[in-house]
Amino acid sequence: MIDPEFLKAEAKKHDISEIEMEALTLAIEGYSTSEIAKKLEIKPDAVRQRLSKGYQKFQVKGSGPVKLRNLLQMLMSRYQEQGHQASTVDNSPSNISETKNNPPSEDLWEKPDVSVFYGRDEELKQLEELIVKEKAPLICLYGLPGIGKSYLVGKLVEQIKCDFDYVIWRSLSNRNQFSEVLEDLLRFMGSSETQKQAYEGISELIKHLRKHRCLVVLDNIEEIIREQDVYRRVKQGYEAYEILLQRIGREQHKSCLLINSHEKPGDINILESSTTPAVHSLQIYGLEKKDAKKILHGKGLTGKDEDVNQLIYYYEGNPLLLNLVSGLIIDVFSKDISKILTNTQLTLTTVEKYKEILRKLFQRLSELEADIIKIIGNIEKDVSFIYLAENIDKKYTPSKLPEAIQSLQARSLIEKIDKNEDEVFYTLRPMIKKYAKEYYS
Ligand SMILES: Nc1ncnc2c1ncn2[C@@H]1O[C@H](COP(=O)(O)OP(=O)(O)OP(=O)(O)O)[C@@H](O)[C@H]1O
Ligand SMILES: [Mg+2]
Secondary structure: OOOHHHHHHHHHHOOOOHHHHHHHHHHHOOOOHHHHHHHHOOOHHHHHHHHHHHHHHHOOOOOOHHHHHHHHHHHHHHHHHOOOOOOOOOOOHHHHOOOOOOOOEEEOOOOOOOOOOOOOHHHHHHHHHHHHHOOOOEEEEEOOOOOOHHHHHHHHHHHHHHHOOEEEEEEOOOOOOHHHHHHHHHHHOOOOOOOOOHHHHHHHHHHHHHHOOEEEEEEOHHHHEOOOOOOOOEOOOOHHHHHHHHHHHHOOOOOEEEEEEOOOOHHHHHHHHHOOOOEEEEEOOOOOHHHHHHHHHHOOOEOOHHHHHHHHHHOOOOHHHHHHHHHHHHHHOOOEHHHHHHHOOOOHHHHHHHHHHHHHHHHOOOHHHHHHHHHHHOOOOOEEHHHHHHHOOOOOOHHHHHHHHHHHHHOOOEEEEOOOOOOOEEEEOHHHHHHHHHHOO
């Protein structure tokens, strides 16, 4: 890396304070904002402030990671002007893959800050294995809202980004027009031709994915999936995303596309079965009890062990739900979990905001899916396939039933129960069952 004495002298010339330079040096060494915050024991916002002052004083232009690249380039040319060897740092996009000891070029402004993160050891290990060792080209993480997909991938990205030349995170809840997202990706990868038509643009992107090792995260893919469609196809006008998934899943390259979604897109089902073992999907469930406890304790909540366990069980270890109910326990029950349980009965109404999220999920169901949920929701036991087939409205063609069940699994609403019998059984997740009764009453 760049000689520290040279950096110190440059900082002095530009009137950069010690704390600003400390943050800049860590950024140059490849640490992310949240990692710098952790190292310096300050808030990520304070890191951003220090970095932005540093860039200003160095008069570096550009935005996001481009700034860091421009700063590095500027420092490098000054370093060389002073008669030093040019063998230190060159982060220019064309040189990155050849000099892999360098930190990746990254654009992770949309990634969640995961400085408070618990558990997920198994999932992290499995994903790292798939991406770093097996070089999987396409992975889909799916699970209920708030279950922790973005956090998990955020943590993963911090752990594995050094394996890549380019790392970029985009959330489709911020912008989802394909042309804009593609243009963004191409520009980030240093392409001079960012204004291409969708199909040509995808070819241009694949060229980059072949030449460099890139990690692209597209979060909140559910934004572009059709409603009331058992095949979970992309919405009309968004078909280019389908082509992108197909090409990234099937063609030769050395990169990885990671997508997060409430529901597994139908295309992933097809790719998984036709490109084995390249394309993978991973369903994400709630946190383990010991890790969910850390969320509650981290907020200063106390309570009898059995009450803490009951709360976690009720909300199925869903970290968003635990955060929501924690706020209530802090404000109304003096941080005592036992008090909420003795004073009121836990219901989904306790976390009204999540009911709103579930309502939207239910509105996305096709008519047949909704009817299956109603049947399973009305029966206390697990429901067999045969029972479903016999009790579903006769207006549906029987052959449609398996696909509708598959779709409900892809939406994380029903679970298959293996009882080692000839028959297959299904059940609703407890929370979904409670909500289904209310929604369809
Ligand atoms: N492993 C974890 N450790 C600590 N907190 C977590 C963890 N995972 C998630 N959380 C908390 O739960 C919240 C919801 O998690 P996250 O945003 O990752 O869910 P999600 O599955 O991506 O939701 P959505 O589908 O709505 O995008 C986070 O804002 C964070 O506060
Ligand atoms: Mg998310």
